Amino acid sequence: MKKLFTFNKKKETVEESSAKRSIMLRWAFANTVFCFITFTLFATLTYQLTISSFIKEEQQLLTRSMDSVEEVLEKADAPLNSSNLNTYIEATSKIQNGESEGMSLGSIIGTRKAFYIYDLNHKLLYSTNRHTFGFQNQANNEMKEIRGENPGYLVQRKIISKSTGQVVGYLQAFYDTTTYHRISNLLLIVLLILEIVALIVAQLIGYFMANYFMKPLEKLYQGMQEMANDPTNDFEPIEIQSGDEIEELAHVYNDMMLKMKAYLEQQNRFVSDVSHELRTPLAVLDGHINLLNRWGKNDPEVLDESLQASLDEVDRMKKMLEEMLALARLENVDLSSEELDCDVGKVCNRALKNFQLLHDDFEIVLDNRLIYPTHARISENHFEQGLRILLDNAAKYSPDDRKEIVITVSEDEQFVITSVSDKGIGISEEDINHLFERFFRADKARNREIGGTGLGLSILARLAENYQGEIEVNSELGLGSTFTLKFPKIK
Template sequence: MPTKKRGNPKSIRWKWGFLLSIAFFLLYFLSALLMLNVYKSYQYDQQKNEAENLLYSVQSALSEIDTKLSVNSVESMFEKISVSTVTKGLQSVGNYPFLEDLKSRGANIRVFDTDGQLLYETQKSYTTFIKNPDTYLRETKLNDLEAFVAGGPILSQEDSFLLGYVQIVFRLNDYHKVVSQMTQYFWLVTALVLVLSAAAGYGIAFYFFRPIKQMVDTMDAIEEDTLSETRIKISKSKDEFTDLSVHINGLLDKMALYVTQQKQFVEDVSHELRTPTAIVEGHLKLLNRWGKEDPQILDESLAASLTEIQRMKTLVQEMLDLSRAEQVEMHYKNEVTPIRNVVLHTFHNFKMLYPDFVFNLDDDLSREIYVNIYRNHFEQILVILMDNAVKYSTDRHEIHLSISESMSYVQIAIQDFGEGMSQEDQQKIFSRFYRVDKARSRNKGGNGLGLSIAKELLEGYKGDITVESVLGHGSVFRIQLPILKNYVPDEEL
């Protein structure tokens, strides 16, 4: 199956980069759009207030005319306003006269007599006028743009006599100009933020998912070379990615170890089976040529062949035991064994089998202890260790067996006073097919699998095994297993 090209758009880094970019952009866009609308609303209200103030000021100014409204009286009043700095709330802007200031701001003042006839207007306008006894301000549209139309009666200041009407068309020139500029700025900044959001989104995604990229690259290297020593670089961030990297590196180390052991296992099995197979083949060829006519050679060849076949049978059985030992957690997780009972049983069996040996037992337990282990497996471990102690004893035929309880573990020690082993041998003794002295071990019938089986079984039951040895003075093997707390056997219920 071809490997997918790394860095493609379907990568999680690209997906998260896209999502982060969209999130950043939407966060800006919605916030900016809200602020723009708030600003537009504020400016709109300001313009509305200005229109109301302008209407009030014009009404107040025109109400000072004590005669009937006419074109001349209205023009005279507006000229007077343009000269004054402040007249009833109307203020000139800089050096601009009042009317010019109104024109620049898009405001148009229209004055009507009591009959609704137009007397005066600052600019030509086609806005409809309707006599209204009340002051009003309404929103309208002029050339598809928002505008205000305000108006009301003009009453004399002295007796509130109706002089006429005033109408102001407020085109909101300042408002539309500012809003137009702000809208342009908004879209320019939006385009810039879009680019920045994409850069920030993809940058953050690539930065935070860098450990995953390293994991993928490491897996690619492992896929090409199973025994590659490439490992994920551990960051200093101490986050979940760091923990995951540590666990993956540990898993890769175990995989490399298992692959190495598998290769060694196959090589060792091939080597171990090659010798007995060659011996049996040699004897059969000898018999086939002429040995079957000689009773002595026939007996010797058959005996040797049977010995080698028995050796191969033992080797195959030990290999099966080793493979089963790796699966104890799956098949025997609910098994319970009384440890003291099994130790005493094995101790007495070995005393009977080897009467020329002295077996000593130190039992420090005051009660029976139960452990989560299959009874046959525990007996097999004890037999392997006791059998090795007997095999490798030299002149001093003495074996010490002890059992004790420490904290939440039961501890068992088996000591012999035989050959012992070097420090280098102690580090390798639990490896498959390893023998301290291969020639002597073969003569004693060993394949170098017993201690490997014991170690695999103990580790499957959360136990442990260690060795202490002095070359020429013997060895002590110590095993420990976790005790089942508050366990009550069925017969005591």
Template sequence: MKKFIQKQINKYRNPFSLVWKWGFLLTIILFLIAAIWPIATTYNSWQQDKNQYEEDVSQIDQYIIQRLNQLSEDSQSDIEDLFQKKVTITEESLQDELHNKDMNVQVFSENQTQRYHSFNENLKPAIDKGAEALEKTQNQSVRVETIYHEDQPFLYYVRKTSGNYLSEVKQNLIKHLLITLGCLLFICLIVAFIVALSFLSPLQKMKRLLKTINADNISDLRLNGNHYQGEMTEISESINVLLDKMSAFIEHQTRFVEDVSHELRTPVAVIEGHLKLLNRWGKEDPEVLDESLTASLHEIQRMKVLVQEMLDLTRAGQVDVQFADEQTPVRDVVQSVYQNFQILYPDFNFFLEDDLKQEYQIQIYRNHLEQILVILLDNAVKYSLDRKEIHITVSVEAIDYIEIAIQDFGEGMSREDQKKVFNRFYRVDKARSRERGGNGLGLSIAQELINGYKGSIFVESAPGAGSNFHVRLPILRLNDE
């Protein structure tokens, strides 16, 4: 249990975390709201106790004065009995009530001889001051009353309250108030942190998940949007999109390093073999020297092409960000590439079937569209057999897409090859791949570019019947001719 509590504390021990901030903020708000009632109640109780005390003192004054007015001249014993009797308003003796209420009462005869006192303090000077004492004191702390008999001063009643009673009542109320406020603060603290943890729990889950993500598991870990509500769902979806992009970038980087190291191994080994041969004895033989230099230069050129293609492939995954505002007229580009290939391969018959009735704009960088068409047409030329005929078709597909189809009549491919043809370094005819050239990256580059522009590419083929590659790209807007 102790370890569990310590673990929970360590999770939120950062004093600047949202849990602490919201917890203390909610504690203050809840405490201020909850403290209104006990403070108001205590204040009302104080006012009631104060008013009740003043009322009790006034009633006792009236009672004593009334009873003293009923006494005769020889009434010393009656005075003593008066203060020993129980008072109907309190059910205690008058003397006890005076002590409880902190009332110092003294009775003097007409010659100011003390005949009764509840405290030892001498209040005789108050008789001389009389009404003046009442005017100058607050809350009637001193009262002097003259009792007359046959119109002559008979007794003097003097009463003084020191305020200790009310002070003690006030201290008790404040003490109970502080205890109540302390309990309320503790309860508010618990409730506030429970509420803060409840509201911020999704963020804490997100934080814990993100802290566990690394390059090895980023492709597997995602936030479950069903666990959140409202804005948290949108945040979790945005985080998942970000993780998808990061995962894709990491995967591209990893594959780039792996593929480059794999593909460069052969040309490096070839060059190394020829250099060792020359170093041992080949440099003395002009024929061997020429052959080794020619082979090494060929491999270096192939390495340059390979590295450039790998860089193109890596950049292809970022076109949606780098070329987001690019627009290209599709008919113009297709016709330009078509004319160029007619010049480059005069022994081939190229046919362009343009079904577009007007020019269409698509969101793609012009050079990238040209690169895609060149890759597909180059492959069509490379894998053509005796029938040197290539068809290019441009049309509108389902209103929203431009479809470009490039068909050759070469050797075709099996269903298994069709599934892998867009993989990096994959070649359908591995036995003849060296003489045809290329590194098996062209279709991978084309697919990455097309996917980056929210399009699609697929192939229809059969062994011996040629292949037909279809490229679909979304229409951006229409241009009237």
């Protein structure tokens, strides 16, 4: 049976869309559509209200004119005819014209209105206009719309004599809306032109406003694009001061990138440290194994010595890897966690007892100056880890004739203060400046004899940095050292 396995997985990338639409253009288009709908509704409402108000006003004027004419004609006590009509027409002209005399009814009412008077047989007796519509079979005072070449509104009513109460004739009035249609068409054209102008202005304003508001987002995009094109570049936070959600987005992005860069640096530093620091113990192991392989396995003394040295190097590598992992984990401390509450006095008592079990030849004293139980904003495990590092260092660098350690716990307004003092060999001023560097160890001549990896104080420095604390070192060669830890107090 033959089977072929192929492994040609391609690196996944995010493909850019071939069809890109600018948010700026979409924003401007949306603004234009909104303005178009708004202005159209406004123009339509304005047009309808203007036209309807105009028509209603003219209809009311026409009705009032008919009332004036009817007021005179209803004085007739006999049916209207061509003989008696002139008397009432002259009186009607005087009423319509006020104090003016000698004017016809047609010249008084104007060209847009026309009056027609019919007798009881529906025969036209009088007209103020050449164009007539004939007698209409419509309800009394019904406003009838006339379409065609002479558009307008036609009203017809009965003339009832005040003296007899009988119908003496019919009055018909017409209002010509030709001028109205011309004005309405002109108004419509003006509104359409204004709408087109408003759309162009809205498009331009929308584009420039979108361009103005999109500048911060464009700046954010360019910064992201630069990092995407070359992630190895040094990250520079994107400064945006727009006072809105885009500024908040930039803050989130900057925070994310800084954390990502820190994680990458941590990873690279871890790999670099491991490859560097494992080189020596691996070389020692390789030398002993080659020695045993060549001839040392036949010599019991050389065999024991090589095996013991190899075991020591394996233990040293194991401890170093554990401390390096602990240092790497300290990069990800969440300062907002509710678990960051440490009873310093209690932890110091526990650490003292554990230390005495391992170093019963040391005289260790706890000087607790806290009046009440005081808590620091740090994980109990991490505080105990830092205290244990200082105690281990004090034990390592204390001569056999000065095995004395003092732990002092106090507080001020801001910090809980823990000091570890010894009477060891002390640290030179030159070495103090490098104490918290990775793998640095003072008194290099005694490194093999004392043991350790040189990572303890680096871990302590990282603890102080992560928990916003401080470390103070006082030391004199040949007299001893005092390391002071300060962590924020929970009030």
